Amino acid sequence: MMARDYMLVICASDSRGGAGLQAALAQAALIECECRTVLTAVTVQSHEGVEHTEAVSCSLVKQQFESALKDGLPNVVLIGWLPPDPAMIGLIRELLTELRSRAEVQIVWDPVLKSTLGHLPAYHTELMSLVPLVSVMTPSLCEAWALCNVANDDHQANATLNADSAARQLQKMGASTVVITGGDIAGDEHQKDGAENDVLTGLKGAGCWVTDRVYSRPDEGIPETGVLTEFAMHQRRVSASAHGTGSHFSAAVAAHLSVGERLYDALLKGAAATRQALLNASGCERFDYGNSQARALPDDGDEWPIVTNIVSRIVTDQTSQSIGHRIHEQAAFTPYKPGLYALTDSVEHAKILIRQGIDTLQWRVKDMRPDYREQTLEVLNLCRKAGVAFWLNDDWRLALDIHPDGVHLGQEDLMDADIRALRASGVGLGISTHTDWEIARARFFEPSYIAFGPVFPPLSKKLKYPPLGIDRLTAWSQRYKAWPRTCIGGIVPDNVAAVAATGVGSFALVTCIAGGPADEPRIGETLRTLRNALDASQSGVDKIN
Template structure:
């Protein structure tokens, strides 16, 4: 997609470690085009603020007027110094939303104090933000201290963060992200409340002498990613990976700014995603043991997903070596009969057969493997699947779900939907080939499968990402000449290894 335009409304930092300077570099790292409106001039280093001078109301208004004709997709708001500034900015957002039909994301980093500990706002500013600005905000990103100022609650424990986020959400923002950088435990636990969904991210604590500007970068990354149509849970995951990478590269000097490391592509620096929970979130992981068996055929190559034994019978003679059977509407007796026949047929012909969803029957019938979606992944007895020696394939729809699955070390991961598909409504979850390419580069130690709307016409663009296996449904089952269609897919996939 074209680079979206994102406006940062914030203060200027002479050290360039935070404020609009850090915002612009972060937006560039996430392929967004930054625009600026300055709220204050500051004299500061990474460790101290010496002076703060708000810009006059007239010049603030003139700056906003100068950018109101730009087709903005996102606004990141940082330091606001005075109540009058709040009113001017709130009016600008209302006017902008009235005149444009395009989705406009507003992300607020509620800078209530500098990381160096200095008071930055005039009296009455916080109250003005709460009454005038919060109802216009899509995402607010307070740290633990700021969440306490906003709510009166110290969100130390996970349940306290949920309660604080819900209280802030009632003030107007659609989503609340409470950052865990000030945690005193050995890890940082970030919490996101998006509508009624709860997202948790866990990262090891990194001991650095200077974390100046991490809040600015985090919120700017979220704004850029939302402007690029990323769901909030994936924007949070990438933004946190960006901060983790920046901290990992930090120089051991209190005067050195944190680096801007570019788009996150190091899986070791990504946060661990924890399952949706109201309290006491725990990592999704297997107990000590052998884990899930690996696939015998790597890459999986052409991977048709079918809904009957008849289709399996038709595809086996065409040298298809990996199949999935998806029986959504069969009764118990028919389900058992079809799975029994399918497993026996594939075992006899040395075909890797994955059973969609029905993991209990898959264990009982000694299937080769099972494929689970995200909801079933949280309900299934994963230890039982591993102990039975079954392979596990997992569906993922973006970075958050990918990190949730990654901690399990599955037999393969499926990325989708790449394109629109007839079989499922994937509104808001389309990945596209640009994101697929990033997944391929990110996940290196687990077989990968692309799925969703892939056909003979768009196959080359999918394979150009570096993916080596594709799962298909209607591209095979609705083909006029199934044999010819299978050969098209096989020849292009086999050509990758020649």
């Protein structure tokens, strides 16, 4: 067999060209994902809706499936609309069960049902038998409740609780990750902390934001799932409509999984790709038809989703230009460009770094000694006298007490930190990110800067995340150029020119500037080399601007 990753699509064709098989092929082509197909039905559709469907035979479905596998096994299977034929659904279940016994295959299922469906017809049992096989399900709220055999009218009173309940029921039935897409939710109110009424706007009829809710399970191989198992993806609503957005979402998720994206990144990119497909297809005024090439994903980071805890508050304020302002009802953290950004846990080393002209020092002490507070204040005062910015790693409680220039937090730290208190105190906020999803989550807090990493394998510690490399760092630096950025991980004089050329604008340094007093000449020379690369890259940016 050929050892090539590809996505196998099992769904119906769409004569209108916007959904089903056509949407899957379009999303696969945009990111150069190999795609093979099993056609389950031919549909006749127009702007008035589905006019006719005609299923292919079960024997033909089986032949298509077996033929696709002759050239290798897929790494992802996408299931779309299936004809209401218990025999066909049973056949597909058997084929997928046998496939999963032969290889580790992720299965993405978009259970396409009519949005007005109240009770599932007679093939409910057969359809639900697919759920235990599914890695990712992408139903609308109506479809989720229909699959749970709950009348459509039941969800109108309290959409959030019903979305939670429906998703968790599907997980109990065997689905690993459930995404409740936001297009058909009319309202979303629930109680927070037992008292405060939260309103998540941007849903149908509520204005500016579209929200998809994700319910997943912890996975040791995916560190992000240890941070949030349930979260929401919000993106700006496009004032246009197009056919097949649900199909594009599931297809984009499957395609990105097929080319090796992490689970949460694939979900985020699926949401971004769906919005981009709407812009590409709708003739919306925001789409530049002077550049006729359709884009798989938005170029501008502002057009990407942001990620929040599902219970995060978003108040209705149509005049706000930032979702962060809606949530925090305060200004964003003051932007900050870290420049040459050195990390240390030694007072003597800090003195060397300050003498050698760093821009920013991060006091990163993991094993807190009895004199930790005293030493922290000493280094803070040294930085203040030298005009060097002082940032504290992790210890946001101490930051609220001593008021450094800022505090740097990891993704896990964001779960416990009092972000509102930091914002009110004037202490800046920097956030570590390793994936697209983590960047989307960091943007929610509107931090002073976002840190990307590791660029290369770190010299100082082992991480759970693979190195970004220059290509991804370049893409992120361009996409998120509206935010101050830095990067970390294996940066040394031999590779700094390539890092600087990405436009990231700052380097965070650890091992390459380590050492004691005897190493100061080498440390100084290293910092001068890095400074020259940084200044040269900034000069190029200034010329472009």
